[in-house]
Amino acid sequence: MGSTANGAAAERRTAASNGRSPVDKEVDFANYFSTYAFLHHQKEMLSDRVRMDAYYNSVFHNKHHFIGKTVLDVGTGSGILAIWCAQAGAKKVYAVEATKMAVHARELVKSNHLQDVIEVIEGSIEDITLPEKVDVIISEWMGYFLLRESMFDSVICARDRWLKPNGIMYPSHARMWLAPIRSGLADHKMSDYEGSMDDWHGFLKETEAYYGVNMSVLTKPFSKEQKKYYLETSVWNSLHPNQVVGTPAILKEIDCLKVTVEEILKVEANISSLVTKEDTRLCGFGGWFDVHFKGSEENPAESDVELTTAPSQDDGTHWGQQVFLLHPHARVNEGEEIFVNFSMTRAEDNHRLMKVDLGYSIKQSSGKMLPRVDNKFFIE
Template identity: 75%
Template sequence: MRGSADGVASDRSAMSNGGVAVDKGVDFANYFCTYAFLYHQKEMLSDRVRMDAYYNAVFGNKHHFTGKTVLDVGTGSGILAIWAGQAGARKVYAVEATKMSEHARELVKANNLEDVIEVIEGSIEDVTLPEKVDVIISEWMGYFLLRESMFDSVICARDRWLKPTGVMYPSHARMWLAPIRTGLGDQKMRDYEGSMDDWFGFMDETKTYYGVDMSVLTKPFSEEQKKYYLQTSLWNNLHPNQVVGTAAVIKEIDCLTVTVIDILNVRASISSSITTEETRLCGFAGWFDVHFRGSKENPAQHEIELTTAPSEDHGTHWGQQVFLLHPPIEISEGDDMIVNFSMNRTKENHRLMEVELSCEIRKPSGKLLPPFKNKYSIE
């Protein structure tokens, strides 16, 4: 989930997901059309952490915008384009794939910026601009940063339209992982067990009343329910005291130089130390932050950070992605962990992700706990 969308409304296929053909018509129906609704835009425009970061980044660094040309990739409601115009941009190209472009055009007009901002409905992969731009601004981040794969479109825009001296907003991004405690795992296990109890009741009734034995389907039903309840990551806004060990960066991104190949697979081996006395390791949480630093040649005057880390009072609509363990593991302060993490795009839908996570825990005595490995989906 994020604040705007850029895509394509044609039926042609595109190459994405590491060279796998993607049907653009299906992609539009499954993904882009979601952002054509004002209620969805309102949800993200109400995220004060998100809004404040972009607002402060633009107006705290007017030197990047005054008299400059700007491209807003996936303009959505048009608010980033409007801020760029208000900050003094000479010209802003606001590209939007969905009919939200019509609302953006009206909003631009209502804010007296129609002479500066040109709203273009279409895919950034397909549109042609009359000039190169000095700044590319976009709010492309999905759950755990890379879900939705919209960053592909931003990279495409950068490679096609950004001047060699241009800057990216945001300019950098990082992905984090940390061990956590939470009651979500217990709840999800109860949900799974309840679904199986319901299945057995259904199976008995079908045999009694209709003479059909459904037991052969018990295993695939169980696997289906396990994936839904136990192997799908969860969205949650965690409190900082739910983080029970040190957090580690699993991916760093320079938006000015990164390629699509660089983000197809995220792999990391990290270490973490438990910092909480006698608790349960219930899973891991992933979050991200992005930074507005400009570039080495043209740095920001005021660097801004937007973080989705666990917070006491400033959660975001992104929250954190929670990867649960079943059952939890008893841990204590001083335990050391080696965590191997990998994340890939699913074969069925390049906008969704598959995660594999394994861990070894060593006690201060040197004793190793049995290692574990789990798979999850980010849907």
């Protein structure tokens, strides 16, 4: 079923080259992979019509990429992508799943009479061994704000180990976006933080009055803890397009055939956005992503399908948007320009989570540049 030694060695080399400690696989499984072993979690993703339609259309509108081909599905989950690939004409599909969801995938494949085409393999892509190289790698690897969860690392590993030189990736390209927004969430979060601190001060008084212990020395660390929770942790939200108050800008573009793990460890960008609303509040920034199924230059898709998680007034996605709220907010007006310095890296204690440094400054209509404001956020 695979070479655990080779996979572990590769992981240690990657971690060492990036100055990180090797990931504890048991801890990683408990914190991350185990979630995907539950059918209710799979149902949430399978109920996302935007997600499902994009993958379905990308496969069945580009059958020439699958007919008679060998396919690897990384993180197959329920197995539905593998089933579509087989239905589109693939001669062999290797469906790799790290959790016990592989048992359900195997049953689903059998009930759809595709067990002669699809082989479900339980194990991590870093550890398993395939009997051959593949023509296509398909995977739904995207996390919140694209890179949270770091599953793309495994897809890159699969590509480097098992994709033929002229093979293609589904999806083939990805982009990360950021735009200024207005939202009442900023006021709610500040109110929650202030309420938490009021409760803390009441707790201090009662503890000293009843038990004779003054615990005020812990106020500063408690405040720091609560600020991180309420004010510095990015918020999952489903934004309406009317909440976007400026032009969106691309933070990063990714070619899935070429990108390396080292190139996604850190996302840095200096962007600008032109305010499009009259006299409004700048309450934060919203981040989202899109992916495309374009094939390759040598073997392009007949139908270029896009999956976007941008703010929508109709059907959103289960990814929604990542919202970075500002405290305090600022006021902006149409025609003003917002300059943003953005940096996102992986958290030291959990490589699947992210930390963000976001600085912004506003160039007013008069030409005056307001002082830069720096913020730190966590994507957890």
